[in-house]
Amino acid sequence: MNRALVAILACAGIVATFAAVFAADQVPAQKPISGYDFMTPEVQQLQDDDFANPGLLWVEEGQTIWDDTKVASGKSCASCHGDAVTAMRGVATRYPAYSVEAGHVINLEQQINQCRRERQGxxxxxxxxxxxxxxxxxxxxxxxxxxxxxxxxxxxxxxxERGKAFFYQRRGQLNLSCSNCHEQHAGDHLRGESISQGQLNGFPIYRALWQTMGSTNRMFAWCNEAVRAEPYPAGSQEYVDLELFERWRGQGLNIETPAVRR
Ligand code: HEC
Ligand code: HEC
Structure with a gap:
């Protein structure tokens, strides 16, 4: 290998190390505000209502899955983890997270599926x-x-770092980055829709526009399509990286799943 190339590679290694060290000192560009604060009082009331919030139907179904022993291993989620109220408390605040088993950062959906495959067969x-x-x-x-x-x-x-680069990358026919809308225009209106900071603390969300629940990755695809960019597949590493950066932007925001949005 020629010397110049060796020098460049060595530099890249140092830069990567510095990036890892300095990541710890980074601060989000804005004080995080939940999407809830950008909703109308009607939508907020629906989210706060412990009977009418439509997302609770999915939560109820989730409890059934949690207790289901009719799986290949005969072990329900509860068989291993016990009562979700204590066992899963705080877990969602930490995802996406690096998984030793997977060898890369995975999101909560992927961790759950890891248990489905490896522990439920x-x-x-x-x-x-x-x-x-x-x-x-x-x-x-x-x-x-x-x-x-x-x-x-x-x-x-x-x-x-990859997720951060994705967030600031302009894309699509409209040539807009996530930041262009969700940092520079948060609080403004776009075709009657109030633009929020694009935070993830309410996900999965019940979205009236979809008439159903949607994941973080579905939202990313929707926003990519809004600027006429080709969306990535749900669960792609690009979207998991973006989700990690997004969750970090909203560091400190309280989880409010299941949130209700327009
Ligand atoms: C046979 C036992 C077993 C079963 C069944 C099982 N898990 Fe797990 N689960 C584990 C173990 C062990 C870990 C920790 C190691 C790992 O990360 O895979 C774990 C980790 C997790 C985590 C990450 C917790 C954290 O603190 O990061 C979640 C979330 C989770 N499981 C959800 C589920 C769900 C949902 C189901 C049912 C669909 C399920 N698990 C079924 C054993 C099990
Ligand atoms: C053209 C402007 C625009 C761009 C660019 C854009 N979005 Fe959005 N985004 C919206 C609109 C409009 C909504 C729906 C109203 C709202 O919650 O802000 C939305 C909603 C969201 C939400 C849901 C927020 C919540 O509280 O439920 C997330 C998350 C999000 N966007 C992330 C992103 C990401 C990540 C990107 C970059 C890949 C992106 N957006 C690019 C316009 C945009």
């Missing part, structure tokens, strides 16, 4: 399927009221 719940949305909503709601707090250093640092 069952195939993955497909992305955006009712069961995956339900069990994700069920696990997430156990962290309701607890602040988001993801790790972005160590083995998660590279993923974080």
């Amino acid at each position: 069952e195939p993955d719940f497909p992305y955006e399927s009712e069961p995956l949305l339900s069990i994700t909503a069920f696990v997430s709601t156990q962290s309701k009221g607890l602040p988001q707090s993801v790790a972005i250093v160590g083995p998660a640092a590279e993923s974080f």
Whole structure:
């Protein structure tokens, strides 16, 4: 290998190390505000209503899945983890997270599917399927009221940097980045829709526009399509990295799953 190339590679190594160290000192560009604060009082009331919030139907279904022993291993989630109220409390605040088993950063859906495959002997719940949305909503709601707090250093640092680059990258025919709308225009109106900071603390969310629950990755795809960019598949590493950066932007916001949005 020629000397110049060796020098460049050595530099890249140092830069990567510095990136990992400095990631710890980074501060989000804005004080995080929940999407809830951008909703009309009617939508907020629906979210706050412990009977009328439509997302609770998915949470209920999630409880059924949690207790289901009719799986290949005969072990329900509860057989191993016990009562979700205590076992899953705080878990959603930490995801996406680096998984030693997977060898990369995974989101909560993927951690749940890891348990499905490895510990229940069952195939993955497909992305955006009712069961995956339900069990994700069920696990997430156990962290309701607890602040988001993801790790972005160590083995998660590279993923974080990629997610950050994605967030600031202009794309699509409209040539807009996530930041263009959700940082520079948060609080403004776009075709009658009030633009929020694009935070994830309410996910999975019940969205009136969709008439159903949707995951973080479905939202990313929707926003990509809004600027006429090709969306990535749900569960792609690009979206998991973006989710990590997004959760970090909202560091400290309380989890409010299941949130209701327009
Ligand atoms: C046979 C036992 C077993 C079963 C069944 C099982 N899990 Fe797990 N689960 C584990 C173990 C062990 C870990 C920790 C190791 C790991 O990360 O995979 C874990 C980790 C997790 C985590 C991450 C917790 C954290 O603090 O980061 C979640 C979330 C989870 N399981 C959800 C589920 C759900 C939902 C189900 C049912 C669909 C399920 N598990 C079924 C054993 C099990
Ligand atoms: C053209 C402007 C625009 C761009 C660019 C855009 N979004 Fe959005 N986004 C919206 C609108 C409009 C909504 C729905 C209203 C709201 O919650 O802000 C939305 C909603 C969201 C939400 C849901 C917030 C909540 O509280 O439920 C998230 C998360 C989000 N966007 C993330 C992103 C990400 C990540 C990107 C970059 C890949 C992106 N958006 C790019 C316009 C945009």
